[in-house]
Amino acid sequence: MPVNIIGTAIVKGTEAIPYYQQIKTAAPYVVAAGAAKYWSRGATNTWERKLHGKVYLVTGASSQGMGTAVVLEMARLGAQLIILTRNVDEWATDWCNDLREKSQNDLIYMEKCDLSDLWQVRKFATGWLDNAPPRRLDGVVVMSGEMEPWGIPVVSPPTRRSSVDGLELQMATNYVGIFHLLDLLQPSFKAQPPDRDVRIIITTCWLQSMGEINVEDPLWQNAKYDSSLKFFASSKLQLSVCMLELQRRLLNEIKKMQKDGKEVKGTHVTVTLVQPGTMRSHSLRRVLSNGSVFLLIFLYCLLLYPLLFLLTKSGRRGAQSVLYALMTPELEEVNLQDEKVKYVSDCSIVKLARKEFEDEALQTKLYENTLRDINELEKKMASKRNKAKTTKKK
Template identity: 30%
Template sequence: MPKQAWSSADIPSQHGRLAIVTGATSGIGYEAALALAGAGATVVLAARDQGKAERAASAIRRVHPVADLEIARLDTASLSSVRAFAERLRGQGRPIDILLLNAGIAWLPKRQESEDGFELQLATNYLGHFALAGLLLPMMRPGSSSRIVPVASIAHQRGSLHFDDLQLHDYAARTAYRQSKLAMLMFGLELDRRLRASGSEIRAVAAHPGITRTAIVRFGGAAGPMQRLMGELVMILLGQSAARGALPLLYAATAPEAAGGSYHGPAGRGEMRGAPAPSVIAAHARDEADARRLWAESEALTKVRWPL
C-alpha cells in the first residue's frame, strides 16, 4: 500500500519545545502556528500588529483551548525591532527549537524604503530574517531536531540578485519580490553549509507554500486592473488553502527526515499545490559564490555578524 501524503497529523509531539513564527497573524504563518500549538509546542506569535496577534491567539485557543501561546512584537522591516525582539528572547534564557521565518510582503506598486533605508520587500522578506536568525542562533537548542526554516517561493526561479543595486532604485515590483525570495532560499542553503562546517547539528531547511490563497496577493497593486483580475482568477482556480500551503513549512520544521539544506514545497504540477515534497532549486540559487557574496553583503547591511 502506498504511503499516505504527509499532513499535520504526522507532526511529532512538540511538547516542551519552543517555536517562533514570524508573520503569525494570518495566512500560512497563522496556520503553521495553529498546527504547532496543536502539537504541544509553546508558540511565540511574532507580529507587527498587537491587535492582530491577540485575535490570532484567540482564534487558535478556540481550536486548542490549552494552547501555550505568547505574543511578541516584531517588525522584520526594522532592524531596531529585530534587535529588541532578540534581546527579549535572550533575557528569558529559553532554548529555541523552531525558528520559522515566514513574514513577508509582495508586489508593492511603488518603491518604498524601510526605516533603515532598505527597499521594503528586501528588508521585510529577507534582511530582517537574516538578522533575526543570526541574533537568535546562540539560543537554538543543539541537535538535529532544531530547525531554522526560511520561507522562499517558486518565484525564486525567475529571480536574480542585483548586486550592483540590491536596493533596486530602478524599481519593479515583481523583480523586488523575486530577488527577496531568491535571497531567502540561497540564505537557507548557505546557512546549512555553514552549520555543517561548524560542526552544528542544527538544520536549516527551506520551504515554500506554492500558490496559496492568502492576504499577500492583495499587494498586487503593481499590476493593472486586468492583470490583477487574472491574478485573482489564478488564485481561485489554482491556489490552495493557507492550511495546505503551510504543510511544507511544517514538514521542514518538524519532520525527522527533513534533511538540512533541503527545500520543500507542494508536490503537484508546477509546485503550485499538493502535499509536501522535495522542490526544484533553480541552478542559479545553488551558486555558492553568489551565496557567500550575499551573506557578506547582508552582514554589512544589517551589521549582524553570525557566530559561525
C-alpha cells in the same frame, strides 16, 4: 438515490433518467473541473509528531491564511509558540486569544518585532539571548512576507515604499529583517543540547526563479526601483541563497568545537526552504487588484475567483508543505544523507534549480556583504536616533 438511478438505467434505459441529456452534457466539464481542483490542491502532509514542550519562534502567523493554519496545527499538537508581529494591538490580542481557545493551548505568546525595522529585530534577538541558562528553542518558522502591487505600466507605475531604515519595503521585510534575525540567533541555535532536533524553516516563492542577486549592493540601497516584482523575487532569491551559507556556518562551528574537544551542541540544527505553492492569499489579491478596491471586487472577486479557486491553493492547503518540513523524520540527523539545505515542495524534498545554489563562493560573499551593509546601516540609524533624542531634550 444512486441505486434507484442505476436500477432505472438497467431496466428502462438511460433515457428514462430525468435530465439525462443535461447531465450527459455537463458531466465532462464537471469531471475536468474536479480533476483540475484535485491537482491544484497539492499534496497532504501525512506525518505528525508530538510537539509538547517544544518552543518555536514564528513569523507571519496572523495572515488568516497559511500562517494561521500552520500555528493552529502546531498549537493543537502542544507546541509553545512565540509569535513575532508588527503590532501587538487590540486586534492581535483578540486573534491570539482566539487561537488559544481553538487549540486548547495557553502557551501562545505575541512579541512585537517589525521585521522591516533592524533596530526592533536586534532588540528582540538581544532580549532572547540575554538569558542564563540559554532558552530552549526547537525551531524558527518564517512565513512572513511583503508583496507590493506590480503596477500597471503608464496608468499606475509601481510606487516605492520604504522601511524606517530607508530600504525598499519588500527587500527589508522579506530579506534583510529575516537574515538579521537568524544571524543574530546563531548563538541560541548552537546552545541547544545535541539531542534536540532544531529546525529552521523558511518559506519562499517560485517567483524567486525570476530574481537577481546583487552581491555588491545586497540591500539594494542604490538600485533603481523600476519593478516591484523584481524587488520581491530578488528578496526571496537572496534569502534562499544566504540560508545555504547559514547552514554551512552552523555546521562548521560545530565541527570546530569537536576538534577543540569541547562539548558539542546544536548537531541537529537544519535549515529547510519550503515552497508552499500559489495560494489565494492577501498578496495575490493585492497584486491582481493593483491595490485598488474597485479592481479587487470586479476583477478578483467577480471575474477571476472561479478560475483561481480551481487552479490555486487555499491557505490550509499551502500549510501542508510547511507542516511536512516541521514533522517529517527525513530531516532528523539519523536519516540525513548529506548536510545540504533541503528544499520542500508539495510535501516532498526536491532539487534547487538555479546555478546560484551550487556556487558556495557566491553564497559566502553575499552573506558577508549583507552583514557588512546591515552593520553600517545600523550605525547610521543609531546615530540618527541619538541626534533626535539630543534635539528633543534641547
